[in-house]
Amino acid sequence: MTDPFIHPYVPNTAPASRQAMLEAVGAESVDEFYADIPADLRLGRDLDLPEPLIAEQELVRHVGGLLRRNRAVDPGRLFLGAGTYLHAVPAVVDEIINRSEFLTAYAGEPYEDHGRFQALFQYQSLMGELLNLDVVNVPTYDGYQAAATSLAMATRITGRRGIVLVSDVHPDKLSKVRDYLRPIADLTVVPGAGAEADVDAALAHIGERTAAVWVESPSFHGALETRLPQLAEAAHRAGALLVVGTDPITLGVIASPADLGADIVHGDIQSLGLHPWFGGAHAGFIAVADDPRLVMELPSRLFGLASTDVPGEYGFGDVAYDRTSFALREEGKEWVGTAAALWGIAAGVYLALMGPQGMAELGETLLARTEYARRTLTALPGVADADGAVHIREFVLDLSAASLTAPALVTALRLDGFEPGLALDDHRLLVCVTEQNTQTDIDDLAAAFAAALANAEKEKTA
Structure with missing residues (x-):
């Protein structure tokens, strides 16, 4: 038996320290802390870990080696989106x-105020103007949590359990929402009619048990839902709410879901001034009208303008704090912990810089370049448009008749320095275009597409 390893910077690796800790809590061994975990779920052995790096310089070298494995892609050659986007910051x-x-x-x-409360109030106000809604929360961890919380709010407001999803949603988001709810x-998931909702099919599932009809616009595939008014009417006729997920980057040119009948609007603010750092940063928003029935079900913090004890002076602070889990603790309607408030401030700065005109110009650019990319790529042999919907920023290519599968095409184009999109399966590729991708960049992608497909065709006939 070898002597136990004692790390110089981790005191509880020393046997004497560990024993003192066990005695302090009245436990015989560490195993007692895991008594509630079934035996078949335990590993039953030590973790297979590499030898510890003791010297600081060894650790620096090891981490540096890991970082060198990362590969940077030129912004103009990045056409990968699927939930995290390379917009200009x-x-x-x-x-x-x-x-x-x-x-x-x-x-x-924001545990204390050094201008943070005002900055978050300004963020909420700017988001409210963009969404055309009165009340916006301090950001949640991410858009997935915002979606799940919005739907949970609908169940509490209506006293019902039924959620009817009628559009394409990111598979990871759907998994998170299922677990949460x-x-x-x-x-209930109702398959769409092409890229948009099948209203007739949805009507068969909307009834007296329905709490919310859930729509994503743009959808996971970038399609804009044109049937929101019909879905809103159907939901409201059944006494349910229309809950819509959206990306605020599109709302400078696309009507807000609130204008089309949505009761609760949610989404992620990653596209508003947040970098795509290794899958982040992300933060979620939830927006509603100034209706106590809706506002009092928001579990997260809100900041508002408040008067002080000094006449003529005002400050910024929590609004309706007593409805939150911070105040109610275990009696809270829903537990919401740490916010992503810093990202809210970032989004607020971004929106203030862009202004209404800037957001409109950005939206027009996204629409135009998305359509240009779709037309250019579908002009290639074997490449087709997967649907006929209106798309913004993302669209799906059908490669069923192409000489390469979607995964093989991604692999081939990576050798040329492109990240051409996400392979949804063997025959479908999800392509993303932002304002970072110029017309020349799109033409270069099309040329690389054409070359890869032509080479594959030659190899097949050789």
């Missing part, structure tokens, strides 16, 4: 959120 956004009054070591949570709701 003005330098002033990073400059402001790195100020000491905003940046903290704990997720940007399983104890309180029953989720």
